[in-house]
Structures are given as C-alpha cells and as structure tokens.
Amino acid sequence: MKSNIKYKKTKLSTTTKIALYKTMLKPRLIEEKMLILLRQGKISKWFSGIGQEAISVGVTMAMQAEEYILPMHRNLGVFTTREIPLYRLFSQWQGKANGFTKGRDRSFHFGTQEFNIVGMISHLGPQFGVADGIALASKLKNKNQVTAVFTGEGGTSEGDIHEALNVASVWQLPVLFCIENNGYGLSTPTKEQYNCENLADRALGYGMESHIIDGNNILEVYTKISEITESIRKKPRPVLIEFKTFRMRGHEEASGTKYVPQDLMDQWAEKDPIENYRLHLLTEGVLTEKEDAIFKAEIKAEIDTHLDKTNAEEVIVSTESNELNDVYKDFEYQNIEESSNTNELRLIDAIHEGLKQSMEKHDDLVIMGQDIAEYGGVFKITDGFVEAFGKDRVRNTPICESAIIETAMGLSIAGIKSIVELQFSDFVTSGFNPVVNYLAKSHYRWNQNADVVLRMPCGAGVAAGPFHSQTNEAWFTKTPGLKVVYPAFPKDAKGLLATAINDPNPVLFFEHKALYRSIRQEVPTDYFTIPFGKAATLKQGTDITIIAYGQAVHWALNTLEKHKDISADVIDLRSLQPLDTETIYASTKKTGRVIILQEDSLFGGIASDISALIMENCFESLDAPVKRVASLETPIPFINHLEDQYLARDKFEDELLALLAY
Template sequence: MNNDFSLKPLQYSSGNLEKETLIQLYKNILKPRLIEEKMLLLLRQGKVSKWFSGIGQEAIAVGVTMALNDDEYILPMHRNLGVFTTRKIPLYRLFAQWQGKMSGFTKGRDRSFHFGTQQYHIVGMISHLGPQLGVADGIALASKLKNKRQVTAVFTGEGGSSEGDFHEALNVASIWQLPVMFCVENNGYGLSTPTNEQYNCVHIADRGIGYGMESHIIDGNNILEVYTKVSEIAESIRNNPHPVLLEFKTFRVRGHEEASGTKYVPQELLDLWTQKDPVENYQKFLIETGVINTVFETDIKNEINLEINEHLDVAIHEEHILCDKTSELNDVFKEFKYQSVKSNSMLKETRFVDAVSEGLKQSLERYDDLIIMGQDIAEYGGVFKITEGFVEQFGKERIRNTPICESAIIETAMGLSIAGMKAVVELQFADFISSGFNPVVNYLAKSYYRWKQNAHVVLRMPCGGDVGAGPFHSQSNEAWFTKTPGLKVVYPAFPFDAKGLLITAINDPNPVLFFEHKALYRSISQEVPADYYTLPFGEASILQTGEDVTIISYGAGVHWVLETLSKHTNISADVIDLRTLQPLDTASIFSSVKKTGKAIVLQEDSLFGGIASDISALITENCFEFLDAPVKRVASLDTPIPFAKSLEDQYLPKARFETELMALLAY
C-alpha cells in the first residue's frame, strides 16, 4: 500500500522554475482544496447529494493539467477536481452540475464529474471506469493522424487498472505508438480493497514493460515533481509520439465517497500520509523559501473563498430544472439533417457483400477523416473480404488492423469522434460485440444525451444463422441494442438497401449498429447503382401490397417471407421490409394493419424479448379496433443457436412461418 512512499518525506526542488510558476502552482493546488472543504460542509447540510473527495491528491490533477497545453485533451476522474479548476471552468457551472441545475454541463441528467466539455478539452468519466482509457487512444490517434503534436492525458486509479479496458487500451496505444499519458493514481485502496488484494506486482508502472511502453513512478503528493516530470514527458511525446504509463504514488485520506468512511484504513497509515499533505507541505516550502509570506497566503485564501461563495450563491439560487418531455426525447440523438443523394449512374448486378464494400469505399473516397478499424481488415481484407484492396487505395493509417479487443477499439472510435473524425468498426461477427458491450450501451449511447458529445461511429455487425456456424458465430442479436436509447439499428435485406443505408449511417453523426446477414452476402444479388447514393432511416420498404394480411420482417426473414408467398400465390399480403429497427417506421406498419386487419411479425432472433414483441405491442395499442385476429409473432426457438444442420433448421423459424401464416389467415 505504497508504504515506501508514505515513509519518504516530501522534498521540493524548484529547479529552474520561475517565481510566477511556483505561485501559480500554489494557487491552483489550493483552489480545489478550498472547494472540497466547502463541498464537505454542503454535503453535511444536504445541499450536495454525494461527494468523492480528492483531498490529499490535488498535486496530481493540478500538476498534470499545468504541464499540458490548453488545447490538449484530459480525461479525468472523480478525484481530479484540480483538472477542472486549473482549466478555469467557471465555478458556478461546477456547482450547478453537482446540484443538478441547468447551467451545469448535463442539464441535470448526470452528476459529479460525469461530463465533458469541448470548450475546455475535458472528457469526463462514466461510472464504468475503464472505457475512457480507450477513448483517450482515439483522441490521441486523431492527433497523430493530423500531425498535431499533442498529448492526451487520461486518469484512472489502481483499482481501474485491473479492468480489461486498461490492458486493452495500453496494448493498442503501444502497438500504434499513440501520444497518450496513462496516469494511474495509486491511492492505496479500491474503495476498501487494499492494493495487495488487487494486483501482484510491486509497482503498476512495472506493467509498462509487458506492453513495451515507457513508464515512470512519480511522487503524487509532490506538486513540483509532478509538474516538472510530466512537463518533460509531455514534451518528449509531442516530439516523438508514443505512450507513457505514469504511476503516481499517493493516498486517499478520505473514503471512496463520504458515506464509505475510512475505518478499513489503519490509523498509523493515515497518520503517515497526513504528514505528506500536498497542499500544506507545498505552502510551507514556499513560505520557508521566501516565495510567499503569510500575508500573501491569507490574501489568496480569502480571494478564492470569496470566489467560491459568490459562485455558489449563483448556483444555489438558480431555479430547479423544469421538466420538458420533448426536450428530453429530442436530446437522445444529435440532430441529423438527412440529405438525399440520388444516383445518376447505370445499374449493375451486385451481390450484397459487394454493395457493402462499395458503400464503404465510396464513403472513404468522400471523407478523408473516415477511419475503418477491425480485426484482419487490412491486407487480408476481413474474414468476408469486404475491405479487400482497401489498403492499397487508402493506406494502413485509415484501414487499421486491430488486436482482438472489441472494447478498446469501440472506445477508440468514440475518441476519434470526440476529435472530430468518423469511424467504422467491423466486428468480425456480431456475436463478438458482447466483448465490447459496455462502451456501446453506456458510452456511445449516452454521451450525447448527457453532455452533447455525439458518437460518430458505425459498428458493422455480420450476423445471422442458416450457415452452420453454431452458437458463437450465428446470433441475430439486434434486440440487445434496440432496447437502448441513443443507438440507431439498421438491418437491410437487399444489396440496394445495404449500400444506401450504410452510406447514410456513415453520414449520421450518431452511433449506428449496422447488421449484415452473412447468409445474404453471396446468395442475394440485385441491380444497384454503381456510384454514391443515400437512403433515409426510418422508412420501411413495401415489397408487396395486398388486402388479407400484413407481414412484417427484416434481414433474412424478408427472403423467407417472399419464398413462402411464392408457394401461395393466392395470398394477398402487404409485405413490409423494415430496413431500420431504430428508428422504426410505425406509420407504415399502422397504415397497413388498419387496411388488412391482420398482422404477423417474423424475426430470426429468438422469440422472448425480441423486437417482434414490441411491434406486436405497438400494433395492439394503436390499431386494436382494426384487428380481426391477434397479432402473431414468429421467431427462432428460445435456445442458443445450434450447429448441426437438422438442429439449426428446427431452431430457425422458416418452416414455422408458413404454418403460422396459414393459421392466422384462417382465424
């Protein structure tokens, strides 16, 4: 638990630092301490709901922030108040954020430091600690691609360093030589768990060896050591992009959050670290060396306290947020003004797989800031050969092979978006998204709603069964994401739709999961325009019209429907290919059902919890008086998808659909 550093007294060396810098360091380290003391008072008064104290760790946040340029991104955590104050964010906005007021950064939608601000180049954390490490990779990648000679600094604790995201992010940064500083605040405990129960190496910095990465151990309570060493390291990264792992030895003298307390910490350890208080010791050093005197000290404290009280008064007297349902719903996605692009080219017979490839290629030609990432997508062309030949045309900087690390690459894509670029990530199989589930549903989906940071990311999802690939390469798992506000879900059935909708997905500034059924890749062809064109989201395709029944499906299910109807030419049916599941074209569904009076929904996904259930509910709620029969759902069995051909045939709903359709028509 860092006992070697707790026993080592603070030794300051001002070196060549000018007096003005020494004083500015003092002002910057004092300010978060005084704010924290005020917050602890307000917490006891019930005016703040929760507080994660960084008392005793201020030197790290302040030193790192002052070592960076104002236009370089920092990704802080709960105990890094000094990042926000050193970047000179108006205090009333911080206070309003913590009180859930409108002038904060999240319109009351999140608390604490769960926010970011492009104005101050700060990207806030989420409670799932790991994702911001990969996001830092993406910001740094953008900096490197644009040759901006900038550093990105990202914080985590020794507890967070046990998460898989930490290891994935360091590995990616090392392989790609990204200009990132990974700042680990080793404060002795992950909540109440001591370090000897968290990892089994002497220093976290030792892990840098395994990643081929430069690493350093820094006394995190020594503001001068933090500032001077980080300044030197940052300059070296700017001149020669590479990642660096920094372990700051420090201690958390208060609880994980105030309700936790510190009873689990031996008193003698607390006493030792209290003697190393970074604010009091630095103040004492400045007075002893004549840089400041007690009068100056008092004046600065009075000045900061006055600012705190004035800004706190503004925040406290701000009205509470008035609820507005329209505003809430409109802020889930960034506004996307769809631009229809019509094709002027000749049509050519095109397979589904080639339509996807063309959509990617023509988007790359149109957008220089578009990056594609995925396993084996470069020289190999991806497992389905969709990006074959792309490296020769666009280069390895834009067509990037990745390690097997879905979380880190999805997070990297988010970082690229923060830095103003676009990203497409190919998941080798849709099944593997489970290894990157957290950043999709908790980071990409929620960032715009929380603090207006969109995720300009497309996740390509080769999916589906009927190919004998078994439980881990065959899932149709779209329902995992249609449930999550903030994600768009596209699932085309034809090459024409696949190309036009993929291009639109790349144009859309919001996160899009683009499902591509593997069984359709080389089995379905269609005349498709050769050049660039778009198709709108939220508009279903009416493939056939009729009077007897409304049939609703998407993906491979559409072809199963058409195959069934080809055997029963007497059935007069509206056939709706949804094309996009989020947004969903409810208008077309309702209009059809009101005409036919009967509806059947076919999905490849297993039955329970699938999107067919929601469509059925929507029809029942909105078209009940027009229905002549219950809405019918047809889906795969509620089992994992099996491998053997006979078992897979039984699992899939192709044969059952015909039976259920006939039963519905006879109702």
C-alpha cells in the same frame, strides 16, 4: 515547522512556484466547502480528492490548453486548473441548468469541448480507450499533441485498461496514462488488487515507457510531467505514469475510512501536498504568511460569490420533448438520388462498394477491425482498401472489441468519423459496455455525439454454431441513443450504409452473412442514400400484413411464391431504430391481420414490441390476434439439421395459413 517532503531545486520561476501553490489551494478550499454543503444536504454525493491535488494540478499545468484531459472522480484540480467558472461546476453538482449535463448526470460525469475535458463514466475502464481515440486523431492530423487520461489503481484491474494500453503501444499513440495509486479501491487495499510491486512495472509487458512519481510532490509532478509531455510531442508514444499518493477520505463520503489503519492515515497526513509545499515556499522565502492569507481569502470569496450565483439559479425544468430530442444529435438527412446506371451485385459487393464510396466522400473517415487491412477482412469486404486509402485510415486492430469501440468514441470527440467492423456480431459482447453506456448515452448526458458505425456480420444459415450465428439486434433496439439498421437486399445495404456513415449518431449496421453471396440485385453504381425509419413495402395485398427484416424477409417471400393466392402486404423494416410505425399501422388498418417474422428467438425480440404497438394503436382494425413467429428459445446449434429445426423459417408457412384461417 519543516516540510516532510523533500523538494529538489528547480529552474522554475517564482511566478510558476506561486501559481502551483494557488492552483492546488483552490480545489482544496472548494472541497472543504463542498463537504459542508454535503452535510447540509445541498449536494447529493462527493468523491474527495483531498491529498491528491498535486497530481491533478501538476499534470494539467504541464499540458497545453488545447490538449485533452480525461479525468476521474478525484480530479477536481483538472477542472479548476482549466479555469472552468466555479458557478458552472457548482450548478453541475446541484443538477442545475448552468452545469454541463442539464441535470442528467452528476459530479464529474461530464465533458466539455470548450475546456477540452472528457469526464468519466462509472465503469472507469473505457476512459483509457477513449483517450486512445483522441490521441489517434491527433496523430492522424499531425497536431503533435498529448492526451492525458486518469484512473485509480483499482481501475487498472479492468480489461478495458489492458486493451487500451496494448492498442496505444501497438499504434504508438501519444497518450499519458496516469494511474493515481492511492492505496484503496473503495475499501479494497492494493495487496488485494494486484500482485506486483509497482503498477508501472506492467508497462514492460506492453513495450511501453513508464515512470513512478511522488504524487504528493507538486514540483516533481509538474517538472517531470512537463519534460515527458514535451518529449511525447516530439516523439509520439504512450507513457505510463504511476503516481504514489493516498486517499485521505472515503471512496465517497458515505463510505468513511474505518477500514484504514490509523497509523497509515497519520503517516500520509504528514505528506499533505499543500501544507508541505506551503512550508517549503515559506522556508524558501517565495511566499509570506500575509500573502498566503490573502490567497485563501480571495479564493474563499470567489467560492462564496459563485455559490450565491448557483443558489439563486432556479431548479432545472425540462419537458418530455426536450428530453427525447436530446437523445440523438440532430441529423439533417440529405437525400442523394440513385443514378440510372446499375450493376448486378451481391449483398457483400454492395457493402464493399458503399464503404469505398463513403471513404472517398469523407476523406478522414477511418475504418478499424480485426484483419481488415491487407487481408481484407474475413469476408473480404475491405479487400483493396489499404491500397486505396492507406494504413492510417484502414487499421488492423488487436483482438480487443472494447478498446476499439472506445477508440472510435475518442475519434468522434476529436471530430473524425469512424467505422468499426466486428468480425462477427456475436463478438460485440466483448465491447458491450462502451456501446450501451458510452456511445449510446453521451449525447444525452453532455451533448457529445458518437459519430460511429458498428458493422455487424450476423445470423444463421451458415452452420457456424452458437458464437458465430446470432442475430442480436434486440440487445440494442431497446437502448436509447443507438440506431439499428438491418438491410435484406444489396441496394438497401448500399444506400443505408451511406446514410449510417453520414449520420453523426452511433449506428449498428447488421449484415446477414447468409445473404452476403446468395442475394443479387441491380444496384446503382454511383453514391446514393436511403433514409432511416422508412420501411419498404415489397408486395401489396389485402389479406394480411407480413412484417420482417433481414433473412426473414426472404423466408416470407419464398413462402408466398408457394401460395400465389395469398394477397399480402410484405413490409421489409430495413431500419429497426428508428422504426417506421406509420407504414406498419397503415398496412394493419388495411388488412386487419398481421404476422411478424423474425430470425431471433421469440421472447424479448423486436417482434414483441411491434406486436404491442399494433395492439395499442390499431386494435379496432384487427380481425385476428397479432402473430409472432420466431426461432426456438435455445442458443443456435451448429449442425445443419439442428439449425434448421431451430430457425423460424420452416414453421412460418403453417403459422401464416393458420392466421389467415382464423
């Protein structure tokens, strides 16, 4: 038999040619074994890469061991080429302890710093943005390294992909973007996915180099990718590769392939990358049938040995405390006392000063956001930062919240802290997926923290309407893995921001726009920290407990100024996640009455959870029902008198007096 793939002559050594064959053969034989185990119910799901091994293997062999690769469902060859012990992969697929996710995620939804691999999440698109971040770190550290990232042709329809390609081009990041065009996104053919001849053609719109490669030809994949990666190391830039290939099995095994015309299956079966390369090596005299049989026997023996080890492994056992403790990376808070020297600062000035001092303390800390460089941000908080720290560390971004948040995640994977300024907290919706599904879950899933602070200018009181005035903290306080901070005073803002940047976990730092220039306070001039999870008791009394945060704290204080006869504990939460329940419960047990004031609308807000916690833990101490006071159940209107009607500010006084009279 002759090969159905035409292989060009290369200068590759016999050793390399044989290595390419053996390295492709290994994932194929593993897959064949896994398909048997799937039918036996010994693994739960399988996404087959049969027919696409040349891409995973060729790209990985062209990369250097210390360079990161971000694979997808069908890239088993990436993991085996990086020589991850098979029993660890098998344990991962069986949800056992020797895997990489402690039974918390499946298949290839994991990463490993040991092997410089960052696995996927099911949302697909974020992989490209995370690759941007890892590549940015390489560029900032002058490592001359390439980051390779994979997706399928279906994934390219996602907006995250577009954003990441655009950022990589604008910033000239050394990323190898690999699209495995295998004909179908689950059952949807390419003609229903995009309306251009080649996906590589899209690169022109990004000002990016691109190449089309026969993804079933291992020699073409390996030699061309070797040339391209070497070129990128010398001249950092993004390159888009479209690999033409085919998926010989279903999207996952349960899907089947009935939707694929049989003649198309037959056509691609003749282009099998392993069988054709085997025939080529036999024809060239590089491989003998005896050697081939030996290779297969050795790999099968290795598979069986490692499967036996995995099968002998006990079922994974955990405890509630183990699970809870792994949601966040350990953070040893270091209390840095405030100095006696102070200046009177507005909230906005305190944030500016805190950011600047943290940029000085952490000499590789990067801040990214729209218009934050020369312009200084729309609120001028980063004014002068470019002159102080340079454009590598103070980075204007395109309008692409998802890609920038994903870039921040990539920086964290590469060991660099970052801050992302959302121009308005409302705009985080454009990057919601990476916040709640990538940043929040990575440490729990595979022990990779997201050392990222998202700065969130928020809130009403500035007549900015429904898209610039929301206070949307409740979207995030209910997401395990995120920390949420919401200061009401300049001093707290500066100290808590320093802690947020020191904390290796993802922190959403809410900054109320209406307080930026309206609140002044004496603030220590030097760098200092304030711990999370410690509320501030602003007033002490015996009649009632008032709990609030952000702008609502000032509404409460202003109301008490009008009623000096009311003896109240006023608790400024400051930190919403973690929450200082100790202070809340102690005050409740002292006063017997609690009113919770929030700017957000009522249903589903954090006041509801605090009320429930008090009812569950302090019920016998209460002399009246816990009262929640919040804004209307409508979007925030624009014009002043409608905004005033919307806000909880003016109804608080009546509710406070009514509760005291209960």
